[in-house]
Amino acid sequence: MASKKIILRFGKDISDKPIIFHLARDYNLVFNIIKANVNPNKEGTVVMELTGEKYDEGLDFLKSQGVRVQPLAEEVFRNRVKCTSCGACTTICPTGALYLERPSMEVMFDSDNCVLCQICLKVCPVKAMEVRF
């Protein structure tokens, strides 16, 4: 039976809907939430392990509800040599794992707060954020 780690990203409009409840009841999927975070803008990120016969149907259901689903990377890390501490990622990272330290204005990366959403990989202008699958 397929058991996969995935990342779900919820917009503000759907973060209060009982989507995961439906996943369990309607698709008979077993899940194990590894990390969950709702940021101040009410955007949610959930990292979970999902197992069950109707895995693919369950995923289709999530997507139909407007949840963005992506496979879980093993690790997101910062290439310190490449990072220029520009700051461009700091209002984009949904959990504050990438943040500006004040007053030095150095950008810090706290991997404990990282939910592996990988948005920083796209927005970092110098491609200093990297991923290992």
Next chain:
Amino acid sequence: MAIEKTYAEINEKIRSGEVVVLTAEEVISLVEEKGISEAARQVDVVTTGTFSPMCSSGVFLNFGHTKPRIRMQKVWLNGVPAYSGIAAVDAYLGATELPEDDPCNSNYPGEFRYGGGHVIQDLLARKPVKLEAASYGTDCYPRKELETYITLDDINEAMLFNPRNAYQNYNCAVNLSSKTIHTYMGLLKPNLGNAHYCSAGQLSPLLNDPYFLTIGLGTRIFLGGGVGYVAWNGTQHFPCIQKDAEGNIFGPAGGTLTVLGDLKQMKPNWLVGTSFLGYGATLTVGIGVPIPILNEEVMRCVSVTDRDLYAPIVDYSEAYGQRIPGNLGYVSYAELKTGKIAVNGKEVPAAPLSSYPKAREIAGLLKDWIQKGDFFLAEPARMLPSYKDEIVAKTLEIKGI
């Protein structure tokens, strides 16, 4: 007694090792403690720095002649086209140029992972770069095509020539619409989800010389980790003093510089290929300008702090693109640096696109060079237009003949 120093006197102090240099950040506390006059007496040079994406950048290259010769009509470097409508083996590679097969924004938002700026960084990293050229062939230049590899050391000249760098000040960008937008100011979240600004504020070169009292044609500068020069004012050089509708003053804005220098002595960590999701490729450029403390007026200018400098807040979902005049107010760099600003009564998270730590590092490096006697000040051959010249921006009208 009024303090007056000349470039020659300051250079003599650099030669003798007596020169006193502070960064534009360090000088603030000295002025707060000792006052303008005493600070002007003590300090000879104040160094500034900025490290930001600067799109109007590029490099003139001369590749040397092949046997038989070619008059290059089209040129590509690692697949990125360079302009070769100049002499036979000269070309200009622009920082924002993209490979011809780049999908651009056809699968929006495009990633723009490689462009002219990245080629410049690869050249600086001494990586081999693929050179392709095509031509129509002439009696004196018979070759019609070539494909080879070059490195920065193989070619004759490589002159970084950036027609518009070191913007004096910049907008603070926000998004009033209900959808995410991708801009040269980064990803802007809907409904005022975030704000991006792009200036080193109190460390920024042209904010420390708001009236262009010292920076002029021929000023020697830190450019891309090496030495460069101010060649002219930049394109779109419209220096002004910002005012709101009530006539309140919000500090300087609008000045720009054209800078140049020998690329071969620059460093890949100070000229960095850069990609903006959904927008394009560019080059992040490190610039540091030394400001000679010729008199108290110059010292007054360099003692400016983030509390005195303001960015206009501009909506990039509509007002910017549609060129709707006005803005959503002004915000000081001190407020921006707290990471939270108020726009239309809403608290908005703010972040820079311009690296303040790198700006500080540049100002520090330039200070070191001057203290060690490795870098002398150049007196401008001509000053640049200032706000007093009241240059008005022209716009482009769409019209038939």
